[in-house]
Amino acid sequence: MGMGRPREFDAEMAxxxxxxxxxxxxxxxxxxxxxxxxxGINPPSLYACFGNKEGLLKAALDRYTKLRGVWMDEVVxxxxxxxxxxxxxxxxxxxxxxxxxxxxxxxxxGGIACGTGSxxxxxxxxxxxAQNEDQLRDRFVRAKAEGDLKESADPxxxxxxxxxVAVGMGVMASSGADREALRQVADxxxxxVEAQSAAEExxxxxxxx
Amino acid sequence: MGMGRPREFDAEMAxxxxxxxxxxxxxxxxxxxxxxxxxGINPPSLYACFGNKEGLLKAALDRYTKLRGVWMDEVVxxxxxxxxxxxxxxxxxxxxxxxxxxxxxxxxxGGIACGTGSxxxxxxxxxxxAQNEDQLRDRFVRAKAEGDLKESADPxxxxxxxxxVAVGMGVMASSGADREALRQVADxxxxxVEAQSAAEExxxxxxxx
DNA sequence: CCACATCTGTAGTGAACACTACATATCTGG
DNA sequence: CCAGATATGTAGTGTTCACTACAGATGTGG
Numbered sequence: 001m002g003m004g005r006p007r008e009f010d011a012e013m014a015x016x017x018x019x020x021x022x023x024x025x026x027x028x029x030x031x032x033x034x035x036x037x038x039x040g041i042n043p044p045s046l047y048a049c050f051g052n053k054e055g056l057l058k059a060a061l062d063r064y065t066k067l068r069g070v071w072m073d074e075v076v077x078x079x080x081x082x083x084x085x086x087x088x089x090x091x092x093x094x095x096x097x098x099x100x101x102x103x104x105x106x107x108x109x110g111g112i113a114c115g116t117g118s119x120x121x122x123x124x125x126x127x128x129x130a131q132n133e134d135q136l137r138d139r140f141v142r143a144k145a146e147g148d149l150k151e152s153a154d155p156x157x158x159x160x161x162x163x164x165v166a167v168g169m170g171v172m173a174s175s176g177a178d179r180e181a182l183r184q185v186a187d188x189x190x191x192x193v194e195a196q197s198a199a200e201e202x203x204x205x206x207x208x209x
Numbered sequence: 210m211g212m213g214r215p216r217e218f219d220a221e222m223a224x225x226x227x228x229x230x231x232x233x234x235x236x237x238x239x240x241x242x243x244x245x246x247x248x249g250i251n252p253p254s255l256y257a258c259f260g261n262k263e264g265l266l267k268a269a270l271d272r273y274t275k276l277r278g279v280w281m282d283e284v285v286x287x288x289x290x291x292x293x294x295x296x297x298x299x300x301x302x303x304x305x306x307x308x309x310x311x312x313x314x315x316x317x318x319g320g321i322a323c324g325t326g327s328x329x330x331x332x333x334x335x336x337x338x339a340q341n342e343d344q345l346r347d348r349f350v351r352a353k354a355e356g357d358l359k360e361s362a363d364p365x366x367x368x369x370x371x372x373x374v375a376v377g378m379g380v381m382a383s384s385g386a387d388r389e390a391l392r393q394v395a396d397x398x399x400x401x402v403e404a405q406s407a408a409e410e411x412x413x414x415x416x417x418x
Numbered sequence: 419c420c421a422c423a424t425c426t427g428t429a430g431t432g433a434a435c436a437c438t439a440c441a442t443a444t445c446t447g448g
Numbered sequence: 449c450c451a452g453a454t455a456t457g458t459a460g461t462g463t464t465c466a467c468t469a470c471a472g473a474t475g476t477g478g
Contacts, residue, residue, distance in 0.1 A: 004444080004445060004452085004453040029323050042458085043436085108321060113233065114234070154393065158397060161394045164380075167380045168380075174322065175331060189373075192400040193397075211424080213424020242465090253467095257424085261467075262466065
């Protein structure tokens with residue numbers, strides 16, 4: 001038996017376009033008409049390929065987090081917790097104001113609150129944000145074990161903190177904050193992580209005695 | 210001429226109910242049916258009183274920011290920049306997890322991204338968030354003038370930073386973070402403000418020389 | 419008690435929404 | 449070249465949306 005007519009569009013390219021629509025308008029604000037037009041296909045092709053609107057969102061999120069995961073790996077490869085935070089937040093300041101993309105972060109813009117029938121969309125986004133937080137926490141646990149973070153540091157709290165700042169920056173970016181403003185936020189934010197570093201602790205202790 | 214039939218509902222009580230619906234479902238996710246049911250009125254009463262859905266949102270935001278403004282006044286009344294940040298972020302940790310309200314912050318939950326026809330809703334929310342940020346900035350300008358913040362401190366950047374953390378905490382709260390988790394974030398965040406204090410600078414300088 | 423003005427409840431309005439039936443087109447395996 | 453399988457484009461489907469026409473109710477000023 002034959003394997004049927006092949007699809008005439010590139011699913012990944014179409015996903016990139018869908019991602020941008022969700023990114024700009026959010027899940028509920030994005031309409032199937034906008035999505036299909038951006039993807040260059042008709043509704044039946046969309047539904048045959050992705051199931052429904054929520055399936056399309058999940059596929060777009062998979063692609064987004066996959067691309068982002070490569071970058072996050074570079075972030076946590078930084079030698080110290082302080083530099084991890086700096087790379088992460090400075091990188092976010094740049095990425096969230098990159099004119100090649102809609103402002104902000106898809107994991108925030110996608111939908112913080114949704115109406116009846118889409119309640120699990122915010123959960124879905126939260127789960128993806130939590131993955132980033134877990135990756136940061138693991139890195140900070142290592143930093144503490146290595147003596148990079150001081151003994152009293154709480155890796156989970158630090159990871160939550162960096163995550164929270166990242167999300168806050170995303171919201172500010174989507175409401176018009178420019179790159180310089182976000183970098184200033186990142187710069188201040190990093191100082192809280194620095195305050196947890198063992199090197200900083202030793203520096204002050206050395207001055208003291 | 211007569212002044213017509215008096216309205217049979219309390220506009221402020223109705224607004225409180227509408228506020229909660231917007232808070233929980235966002236602007237686009239909230240339907241007129243949900244709003245009218247929560248407010249205990251019928252659509253014509255809503256439209257006669259508030260114009261349209263967006264007018265109702267603005268009225269709810271006015272009420273929200275008015276109540277919040279009282280609290281913000283207490284926050285900026287703290288004696289030092291560090292304590293301003295601490296009161297603000299610790300208070301937010303508590304308020305955003307208060308079971309009496311939906312989790313998170315209306316100024317974030319209301320709508321970060323919206324569809325065609327509601328583009329100004331995110332702007333409206335951003336403008337209200339900016340008011341808080343301005344109030345913080347003014348307070349930090351004063352703190353710098355008073356010698357509370359060190360000479361190299363940037364009050365605008367600090368205010369943006371505290372605002373960003375507050376927003377990030379709001380998103381985390383709405384996706385299930387509990388009070389203790391938010392307090393940990395606030396605790397770390399405050400340390401960045403502390404690092405900008407003149408007292409901290411003097412303490413380190415005193416140790417050095 | 420009457421003219422007028424405003425509110426309220428019922429019952430819709432057209433538009434936009436996510437989604438799909440169906441006929442047609444294009445492939446593979448035999 | 450045919451049968452089965454999958455994709456595509458056209459043209460809808462029913463539902464839900466924000467919003468309102470209208471008639472009756474309830475107030476004030478004369």
